[in-house]
Each structure stands twice: as structure tokens, then as C-alpha cells.
Amino acid sequence: MSTAVTAPPPVEAPAERRSRGLRFGLYLAGGFVVLCLVRVITGADELTSSGTLAVTLTATMPIAMAGLGGLWSERAGVVNIGLEGMMIMGTLGAGYFGFHYGVIAGIVGAVLLGVAGAGLHALATVVFGIDHIVSGVAINIIALGVSGFLAEAWFSDLEGGGPTQSPPLPTPFEINIDAISGPANTLEGKHWFLISDLASVVEMFTKNLSSLVVFALALFFVTQWVLWRTRFGLRLRSCGEAPAAAESLGINVYRYKIIAVLISGGLAGLGGALLSMVSSSGFQVGQTNNRGYIGLAAMIFGNWRPSGLFMGSALFGYTQALPFRQGTVSVHALLLLVALLLVAIGVVQLLRKRRVQAIGAFAFGVLFLLWYLVTDIVPRDFTTMAPYITTLLVLALASQRLRMPAADGQVYRKGSAG
Amino acid sequence: MTTSTTARTAEAIELTGIGKRFPGVVANHDVDITIHTGTIHALVGENGAGKSTLMKILYGVQRPDDGTIRVDGQDVSLSTPADAIARGIGMVFQHFMLADNLTVLENITLGAEKLHGIGDDARTEILAISRRYGFGLDPDELVESLGVGERQRVEILKVLYRGARIIILDEPTAVLVPQEVDALFANLRELKDQGHTLIFISHKLDEVLAVADDITVMRRGTTVASVKPGDVTARQLAELMVGSELPSPSTEESTVTDRVLLEVEGLELRDAAGRPELTDIGFEIHAGEILGIAGVEGNGQAELVETLIGMRQPVAGTVRLGERDISGWSTRERRAAGIGYIPEDRQRHGLLLDAPLWENRILGHQTRPPAVKAGGWLDVGGARTDSERIVGQYDVRTPGIDTTARALSGGNQQKFIVGREMSGDPILLMASHPTRGVDVGAQAQIWDHIKQARRQGLAVLLISADLDELIGLSDTIRVLLRGRLVGTFDPQHVTPSELGSAMTGADSGADSGSGDDA
Numbered sequence: 001m002s003t004a005v006t007a008p009p010p011v012e013a014p015a016e017r018r019s020r021g022l023r024f025g026l027y028l029a030g031g032f033v034v035l036c037l038v039r040v041i042t043g044a045d046e047l048t049s050s051g052t053l054a055v056t057l058t059a060t061m062p063i064a065m066a067g068l069g070g071l072w073s074e075r076a077g078v079v080n081i082g083l084e085g086m087m088i089m090g091t092l093g094a095g096y097f098g099f100h101y102g103v104i105a106g107i108v109g110a111v112l113l114g115v116a117g118a119g120l121h122a123l124a125t126v127v128f129g130i131d132h133i134v135s136g137v138a139i140n141i142i143a144l145g146v147s148g149f150l151a152e153a154w155f156s157d158l159e160g161g162g163p164t165q166s167p168p169l170p171t172p173f174e175i176n177i178d179a180i181s182g183p184a185n186t187l188e189g190k191h192w193f194l195i196s197d198l199a200s201v202v203e204m205f206t207k208n209l210s211s212l213v214v215f216a217l218a219l220f221f222v223t224q225w226v227l228w229r230t231r232f233g234l235r236l237r238s239c240g241e242a243p244a245a246a247e248s249l250g251i252n253v254y255r256y257k258i259i260a261v262l263i264s265g266g267l268a269g270l271g272g273a274l275l276s277m278v279s280s281s282g283f284q285v286g287q288t289n290n291r292g293y294i295g296l297a298a299m300i301f302g303n304w305r306p307s308g309l310f311m312g313s314a315l316f317g318y319t320q321a322l323p324f325r326q327g328t329v330s331v332h333a334l335l336l337l338v339a340l341l342l343v344a345i346g347v348v349q350l351l352r353k354r355r356v357q358a359i360g361a362f363a364f365g366v367l368f369l370l371w372y373l374v375t376d377i378v379p380r381d382f383t384t385m386a387p388y389i390t391t392l393l394v395l396a397l398a399s400q401r402l403r404m405p406a407a408d409g410q411v412y413r414k415g416s417a418g
Numbered sequence: 419m420t421t422s423t424t425a426r427t428a429e430a431i432e433l434t435g436i437g438k439r440f441p442g443v444v445a446n447h448d449v450d451i452t453i454h455t456g457t458i459h460a461l462v463g464e465n466g467a468g469k470s471t472l473m474k475i476l477y478g479v480q481r482p483d484d485g486t487i488r489v490d491g492q493d494v495s496l497s498t499p500a501d502a503i504a505r506g507i508g509m510v511f512q513h514f515m516l517a518d519n520l521t522v523l524e525n526i527t528l529g530a531e532k533l534h535g536i537g538d539d540a541r542t543e544i545l546a547i548s549r550r551y552g553f554g555l556d557p558d559e560l561v562e563s564l565g566v567g568e569r570q571r572v573e574i575l576k577v578l579y580r581g582a583r584i585i586i587l588d589e590p591t592a593v594l595v596p597q598e599v600d601a602l603f604a605n606l607r608e609l610k611d612q613g614h615t616l617i618f619i620s621h622k623l624d625e626v627l628a629v630a631d632d633i634t635v636m637r638r639g640t641t642v643a644s645v646k647p648g649d650v651t652a653r654q655l656a657e658l659m660v661g662s663e664l665p666s667p668s669t670e671e672s673t674v675t676d677r678v679l680l681e682v683e684g685l686e687l688r689d690a691a692g693r694p695e696l697t698d699i700g701f702e703i704h705a706g707e708i709l710g711i712a713g714v715e716g717n718g719q720a721e722l723v724e725t726l727i728g729m730r731q732p733v734a735g736t737v738r739l740g741e742r743d744i745s746g747w748s749t750r751e752r753r754a755a756g757i758g759y760i761p762e763d764r765q766r767h768g769l770l771l772d773a774p775l776w777e778n779r780i781l782g783h784q785t786r787p788p789a790v791k792a793g794g795w796l797d798v799g800g801a802r803t804d805s806e807r808i809v810g811q812y813d814v815r816t817p818g819i820d821t822t823a824r825a826l827s828g829g830n831q832q833k834f835i836v837g838r839e840m841s842g843d844p845i846l847l848m849a850s851h852p853t854r855g856v857d858v859g860a861q862a863q864i865w866d867h868i869k870q871a872r873r874q875g876l877a878v879l880l881i882s883a884d885l886d887e888l889i890g891l892s893d894t895i896r897v898l899l900r901g902r903l904v905g906t907f908d909p910q911h912v913t914p915s916e917l918g919s920a921m922t923g924a925d926s927g928a929d930s931g932s933g934d935d936a
Contacts, residue, residue: 231531234520238528241517248515249529249576250500406518 066295084292090272095283114269829860
């Protein structure tokens with residue numbers, strides 16, 4: 001271990017980059033085992049029940065789509081804080097087109113309205129060179145107003161609809177494999193360490209699994225492949241790292257930036273569709289509830305990489321889902337999990353000789369442990385807030401070496417090369 | 419090699435009567451240059467002489483207003499870099515055009531993916547070129563982790579990958595340390611031997627004389643002479659560039675007093691991992707003395723200066739300024755106590771590039787008149803008046819003090835910094851590479867200002883990679899090697915080669931010093 005500590009990591013070697021997928025898997029598996037352990041210790045079976053995991057998945061995916069949108073845009077050098085607004089446009093599109101023309105039209109409509117919002121952002125930031133944050137915030141405000149106005153105009157007179165919500169929408173096709181989910185359910189009921197927990201995971205993927213969620217999951221692999229394995233992706237990333245260099249090599253920087261922002265908006269719109277067609281039964285004003293921003297945070301936590309961004313989204317999704325599953329007991333069990341996590345982070349930070357972070361992690365870890373030990377349940381009012389606090393703590397104290405695209409957020413003017 | 423016999427006789431590039439006007443400025447007029455295939459052709463001239471504009475015209479970034487360009491005997495019109503690339507012309511920019519977070523392979527294939535894709539074929543091709551010219555590059559390494567010399571080789575490889583036979587290098591040595599310059603020149607000669615034509619822009623005349631086959635001198639936008647390196651000396655070349663007799667850096671009679679102004683004892687500095695960066699540094703500078711620090715870059719010069727100005731904290735040692743022990747003082751306190759500092763990288767540490775000159779005047783003086791009044795309020799009037807004084811007194815060529823620092827040439831930026839650092843009556847001036855990247859005219863003026871500081875009784879710490887500058891200006895020269903002071907020399911009696919061997923540690927008797935018997 002000592003060699004790993006003394007050698008300051010200027011840059012990881014190619015071998016280490018290749019093992020990134022492996023490391024991601026290890027983190028995920030390790031976290032899951034700890035979760036199972038906590039479940040066994042605390043007896044809070046909802047921690048890994050298939051119901052909780054299913055809610056987690058539906059809570060995760062909209063955030064993950066927003067984050068993935070942010071990834072596309074920021075990899076091309078455009079900060080997209082307008083994701084929230086594009087997501088709102090997506091929920092509205094799903095509501096209108098989904099109700100009138102069916103599931104597929106709803107999804108396409110959501111994506112297209114997201115793209116429309118992104119078009120505004122691309123025009124403002126790339127073509128006119130307006131500050132990315134200003135444009136993004138403006139889009140969020142506009143989208144909020146437009147969605148409120150159009151919802152009233154479109155849905156007020158419909159049966160089951162109202163000025164702030166659409167009638168119930170058709171749901172995308174759901175995957176059910178009873179042959180697997182049945183036995184898995186039985187196994188889950190035994191509450192065996194790890195085995196029952198894994199059964200919950202199997203059940204989550206075989207019972208009432210929305211095809212739209214599967215599609216969204218697939219987009220992660222598509223993104224990874226396109227951005228890092230194709231010429232298009234290389235050019236797009238070069239615009240986020242060194243646009244002047246890209247232009248000096250004959251690459252049309254504006255074009256790639258605009259495409260990236262449009263894709264970003266499409267993904268955020270898809271996130272909106274997930275919200276109104278999968279996570280709930282229809283469109284509602286204010287449905288996104290700042291998930292666009294949370295997606296952006298998950299992306300930063302994930303170091304501008306699909307795998308890390310997915311982990312960050314899952315963390316947010318899980319802590320959002322838990323309060324709804326016997327919240328007072330589950331969130332109380334979560335305290336122990338957080339305490340363990342913080343201590344683990346503390347050890348890692350200590351090994352990396354980051355004393356301040358280590359002390360902070362230990363201190364909060366002990367605090368959470370005490371809290372867990374001296375109480376039996378968490379007050380109901382606190383259950384919905386606790387996830388955000390714990391997530392914030394984990395994100396803050398696990399601080400890693402974040403590396404954002406070098407030209408991210410900078411306005412690029414054509415002709416800056418040479 | 420098969421083509422080189424026929425190629426040598428041909429002209430790779432002929433520029434005739436090239437002119438380029440920008441609003442209010444004539445950047446180029448009546449430029450005539452002939453560049454032979456398979457040669458290294460140097461283009462020299464002061465900053466602002468029009469070299470870069472000319473090269474941008476040749477690379478298709480700018481279009482000429484007059485004149486003709488002939489490449490390989492054919493009239494061509496180059497309106498974009500893509501046209502130039504198609505004609506086999508490639509350019510290595512002074513400021514590297516590389517994306518740090520991408521690999522060497524990605525940087526090279528970017529924009530030329532059609533040639534060999536972005537996968538294994540490209541990797542094979544890059545390795546082949548790298549081996550052919552001895553570049554030693556790993557395609558899968560991140561550019562971020564490469565040194566400056568390696569980055570430059572990536573740039574050259576990028577150009578070669580696209581099949582360029584005519585390569586323009588814009589001040590390629592400005593960012594390199596001496597060993598890297600040697601490596602670059604070896605690469606350039608190798609390229610030349612394989613039939614490539616190289617155009618080399620520089621104002622470092624020794625280098626030009628060492629590597630070029632032909633030299634064209636530019637002054638005020640036009641070509642003034644074409645010479646062979648064997649026929650001229652560096653001094654004659656410099657006079658062609660400036661158009662007048664040159665001052666030399668040499669100092670006049672000694673003004674050294676016995677009053678010690680800066681006394682450093684047992685200074686030790688470690689990096690984050692605890693490795694020593696400076697070990698047992700001790701020296702004195704007297705009023706009216708210039709102490710020159712020689713050394714190959716990266717041997718602790720930057721660390722020494724940053725420790726003395728208070729940017730880094732030593733683990734041991736004392737620093738005394740005049741009578742006072744300033745070891746524990748902050749940078750601001752040290753500056754207020756009378757340290758002026760000309761930083762190594764003026765664009766990163768010396769200036770706010772997008773702020774007007776008068777705001778830059780306040781930097782480093784943000785607690786002192788005339789820029790700041792009692793109570794911490796800015797005295798805009800005072801700052802402006804004093805900026806006007808600096809512009810006048812130090813001959814900073816600028817349209818006005820509301821111009822941003824970025825708009826000034828390197829030499830004028832540096833003159834402004836010198837003027838600012840000499841304000842507020844310093845007693846110690848630390849100058850780190852004060853004339854690096856500065857044209858000959860400004861260089862002479864900066865030398866004058868340093869000499870004047872010495873006459874006024876300041877202690878001056880001069881760090882430079884230019885040995886002639888060190889020998890010419892200093893009263894004493896110390897050599898820094900691997901974080902230790904290893905030798906003391908009297909500039910009156912030392913030669914650059916003696917200094918050079920002490921700098922590389924080749925001279926075992928360096929500690930005795932050659933100046934003791936003076």
C-alpha cells in the first residue's frame with residue numbers, strides 16, 4: 001500500500017484505464033455486500049427488498065438520463081444547467097403526445113421537446129456566445145412558465161386532467177418473466193444473507209420492468225461506445241478539451257457542440273418521459289422537482305464518465321426511494337450504512353494522507369453511529385430530508401480527483417486557432 | 419534519400435511580393451522568400467516584424483492582399499489550413515494545439531481519422547513514424563503527462579502523420595530547456611535528411627546559426643536580407659534585425675557595496691512527497707550587486723525564487739532582508755518590505771491579461787499608495803497617473819493605459835512589469851528570466867533598467883538561462899545544480915562553456931570557483 005501512497009498520481013497508466021470497468025464493478029459489488037450486511041444487522045428488510053429496488057430503479061433513471069445529457073453536452077464543452085428545463089419540456093411532451101397519440105409518440109414527443117429546449121441553449125451559447133449558466137437558467141425559467149401555461153391550455157378540459165396535470169398516460173410495455181421472478185420472490189422471503197438480496201435484484205429485472213428503463217440503461221453503453229470508440233466521439237470530446245486545437249485540424253467546432261447540446265436535450269427529454277410515464281401515471285406541473293440539477297451533480301460526482309455518473313444517480317435514486325418503504329425504520333437502518341460508509345471513506349482518505357477529509361469522515365461516521373445506537377426510528381419529517389443530507393455528506397467527503405473537460409463552460413469563438 | 423538529389427535543386431516555396439494589411443497596420447509588404455527543398459530555412463526578426471503573419475499566410479490561416487505563392491513550382495491559392503495540408507504544408511504552432519485529456523493517438527488522429535482510423539492501424543502508423551525519426555512517443559499516453567519537449571514532438575508527428583513535407587515551426591525553442599533544444603535539433607536534422615523542408619521561426623540567433631541552412635531576416639514587415647549562416651555572426655544578424663548597432667548586456671564599473679541587503683542561510687525546501695527541492699542554500703547580496711543564478715532549468719531556480727517571495731514555505735533556513743528576519747512573512751509583507759519580483763511566466767504570474775494596464779499597475783501594490791488610499795479604497799486616479807509614468811519612463815509601446823495587457827507584445831508586457839516592480843522603492847529586485855521571449859530591442863531596454871536598478875543601490879537576484887546575459891550583467895554568478903548551490907564564478911573571467919560544465923555537474927572542481935584569484 002505504501003508504494004501506492006508515495007507515488008503521486010500524475011496520470012493513470014493505460015492499463016489502469018482499461019481496468020476502470022472492473023473497478024466500477026467492484027465498487028458496486030462491495031457496496032451491495034455492505035448493504036446486505038446492514039440489512040441483516042438491523043433487520044430492516046426493506047433495505048434490499050425487490051420493492052425498494054424497483055422504486056430505486058425508476059427513481060434513478062430520470063436522474064441518470066439528465067446526467068447523461070449533461071455528460072454529452074459538457075464533453076463538448078457546453079455547461080448545460082438548462083437540463084432541468086429540458087426535462088420539464090420532456091414531461092410536458094410525454095403528457096401531450098402520450099395522451100393523444102400513444103406511448104411511442106409520447107416518448108418521441110418528450111425527446112423532441114427536450115431537443116427544442118436544447119436548440120435554444122445551443123443557439124445562445126454556441127452561436128451567440130452567451131454565458132452558459134445565464135442561458136441555462138433562462139431556459140429553466142422559460143420551461144417552467146411554458147409548461148404551466150400549456151398544461152392549463154391542453155389538459156384543463158380533459159377528463160381526468162386538470163390545469164396542473166394531464167390525464168393518466170399509457171405506460172410503456174413492461175417486461176415480466178414469471179418463471180424467474182416467482183422463485184426469486186420465494187428466495188427473497190427467506191431473508192438469507194446475500195442470497196435473498198441477490199434474488200431481489202433478479203426479481204427487479206424480471207417483474208414489471210419497464211422497457212423504457214431498459215432502453216435508457218442501454219443508452220449508457222451506447223454513450224460509452226460512441227464517445228470513446230468512434231471518430232464522431234473523438235471529435236466531440238476534442239471540442240470540449242481544446243476547441244482551438246480541433247479547429248486548427250479542420251474540425252467544425254460549432255457543429256459538434258450544437259449536436260452535443262441537442263443530444264443532451266433529447267436525453268433530458270427522455271428523462272422527462274420516464275418521470276411522467278414510468279415513475280408516475282401522468283404529467284404534473286413541477287414533476288421534475290429539480291432532478292435536472294441532481295443529474296448534473298451525479299455527473300460531476302461521476303467525474304464526467306458514464307459509469308461514475310450511473311453510480312451517483314443510483315445513490316440519489318436509492319436514498320429517494322427508501323423513505324417510501326417503511327421510511328422511519330429503513331432510514332434508521334440507513335444511518336448505520338452511512339456510518340460504515342463514512343468510516344470506510346475515512347480509512348481511504350487517511351491512506352491517501354488527506355487528513356482533513358479523513359477526520360471529517362470519521363467524525364460524521366461516529367456521529368451517525370451514535371445516532372443509530374441511541375434511537376430506534378427516524379422521525380417521519382426527517383425521512384425525506386435524510387437522503388439528501390447523507391448523499392451530500394458522502395459526495396463531499398469522498399472527494400476525488402475530479403477532472404472536467406478542459407474547455408468546459410468556456411465560450412469558443414470561431415477563428416481562435418493559430 | 420532517393421528523391422533528395424533531385425529535390426535539393428527544386429524550390430519548395432517561392433513567395434513573391436507578398437503584402438498583407440490589417441486596418442491601420444501593414445503587417446507585410448514586398449516579402450520575397452525562396453525556400454529550397456530539403457533545407458532548414460530560418461526566418462528571424464523582432465517581435466512584430468511580421469514573421470507570424472507571413473507564416474499564417476503560408477498555412478492558409480490568413481489570405482495575402484498582394485503577391486503570389488508558389489509551392490513546388492506551382493502557383494497556389496491557400497484559403498484554409500486544409501488547402502495548405504493538401505499541398506503538404508504543416509504548421510507547428512508556438513502555443514501547442516493539443517488536448518491535455520486526450521491520448522497522443524487521439525490528438526494525432528483527430529481530424530485525420532480517414533487516413534488510418536482511430537484504432538490499431540493508426541497506432542501502428544504513429545509508432546512507425548515515431549521510430550523512424552526517433553521521437554520515442556507512446557500513442558496511448560495522455561498528453562497531460564508529457565513534458566514540453568514531448569508535446570512538441572507530438573505536434574510534429576501530427577504534421578507528419580498528415581503527410582506534410584514542408585513543416586513550419588513557429589518559435590519551437592521558446593518553451594524548451596537546453597537539452598530539449600538539442601533533441602529538437604537532432605529531430606529536425608533527421609527530418610531534413612529524409613527530404614523534408616523545414617521553416618524555422620526564431621529570434622534566438624545562436625540556435626538559428628547552429629541549425630539553419632539559409633536565413634532570411636525580416637524587419638518592419640518585409641524581408642531585409644538573406645544570408646548563409648557561415649557568413650554572419652550572431653551580432654551581425656541581430657543588427658540586421660534591429661537595423662542599428664546593438665547594446666551589449668555588459669555592466670559598467672562595479673557598484674557593489676559592503677552593505678548586505680539579502681542574506682539567505684541554510685534554506686531547505688521539500689515537495690509534497692518530502693523529496694528535497696532545495697538543500698542548504700546560502701548566499702548574500704549586497705547593495706548595488708547583481709547576483710546571477712545559472713543552472714539548467716528544473717534544478718531549483720523557480721523554487722528558490724518562489725521561496726524568497728514567500729509563495730512556498732521552506733522547512734528550514736532564514737531569510738534576512740536588510741536588518742529584518744523575513745522568514746515567516748507572507749508574500750504581501752515581503753513585497754511591502756521592498757522586494758520587487760519579475761516572475762518567470764509573465765502571462766500567468768505577472769499580469770491579468772484581460773485587465774487594462776492601470777489595473778495591472780495595482781497588482782502587488784494593493785495596500786500601498788499611489789494605487790490604494792488609506793482604508794483600502796482604490797485610488798483610480800493615482801493608479802492611472804502612475805501607469806502613465808511607467809508607460810513613459812519604461813517606453814512601454816501601447817495605445818494607452820486602458821489597453822488590456824493581452825494586446826501588448828511580450829517585450830512591452832515585460833517592460834510594464836519591470837516598471838511596476840521598480841515602483842514603491844524596492845531594495846531587492848528578483849528577476850526570473852527577464853528577457854525570455856522578448857525581442858532584441860526590448861531586451862536591451864530591460865537590461866538597461868536592471869543596470870539602473872543596480873546603480874541605484876538595489877540588490878538584484880537575476881535568474882536566467884541565457885548565459886551571455888548572466889555573464890554580462892552579474893557581479894557574481896552562483897550555479898544551482900539539483901537544488902544546491904555548487905559553484906561561485908566571477909563573470910569577468912568565466913566563459914559560457916565553463917559555466918555550462920558546472921551547470922551539468924561535469925566540472926568536479928566547481929566549488930573552488932574560478933573567481934577566487936581575480
